Amino acid sequence: MKCRIQINRPDVVDATIHAIDKTGIIVTVYGSDKPVAIPLECLMDIEKFINKDGEYFIPGTICPVCGFENVTFDTEIRTMNPYGAGEISVEVVNNICEDCEERGDFNGVNDVRIEKACQEIVNKRASESIRKLHDMNIATIHIETSLGIKIGSINRWITEGFPMEAYALLRFIEFKPSLIDIAKAGYLCVDELFEKEEENDI
Numbered sequence: 074m075k076c077r078i079q080i081n082r083p084d085v086v087d088a089t090i091h092a093i094d095k096t097g098i099i100v101t102v103y104g105s106d107k108p109v110a111i112p113l114e115c116l117m118d119i120e121k122f123i124n125k126d127g128e129y130f131i132p133g134t135i136c137p138v139c140g141f142e143n144v145t146f147d148t149e150i151r152t153m154n155p156y157g158a159g160e161i162s163v164e165v166v167n168n169i170c171e172d173c174e175e176r177g178d179f180n181g182v183n184d185v186r187i188e189k190a191c192q193e194i195v196n197k198r199a200s201e202s203i204r205k206l207h208d209m210n211i212a213t214i215h216i217e218t219s220l221g222i223k224i225g226s227i228n229r230w231i232t233e234g235f236p237m238e239a240y241a242l243l244r245f246i247e248f249k250p251s252l253i254d255i256a257k258a259g260y261l262c263v264d265e266l267f268e269k270e271e272e273n274d275i
């Protein structure tokens with residue numbers, strides 16, 4: 074399948090599509106003999122396909138309602154603040170079926186992009202929180218043993234991806250580091266607090 078793609082804006086080049094699936098496409102750009110794989114989630118950032126009417130489209134995108142391939146798209150910037158970790162802006166895609174006017178993310182690329190951006194900001198913010206706790210002389214290993222987390226988990230999470238639930242907990246610890254001591258003491262003072270409240274009730 075021949076197509077025209079826009080790689081270095083505003084240059085539009087001719088290319089041949091060899092394969093298309095849900096993960097991306099394999100193309101050879103005219104003038105080169107080396108096929109290149111382009112993941113679908115990158116496609117809309119760097120390569121834009123243009124149909125006969127000069128509209129951008131993504132080859133292989135099928136309208137889920139009418140089943141035709143006459144699908145174009147536009148993009149919008151969505152801002153969010155996941156877990157209060159900081160504001161992020163993500164470019165999301167709205168596919169538009171030119172035949173039946175159905176709109177949506179037909180290839181499911183937005184969830185992947187949003188998740189990736191959220192994870193990046195959470196990782197960044199989590200390592201800042203850990204650094205702050207270090208400055209307060211609270212060692213990573215102390216947090217791990219107090220909470221009963223496997224030693225080494227926190228550093229691994231910082232490199233591999235901080236779990237969102239753990240990050241939410243970390244925010245509380247950063248806000249009130251004495252929570253760590255409560256955990257270390259087996260949550261005894263929490264029980265005591267409840268006992269006191271019960272006594273007061275009587």
Ligand SMILES: [Zn+2]
Nearest residue numbers: 136139170173
């Ligand atoms: Zn349609």
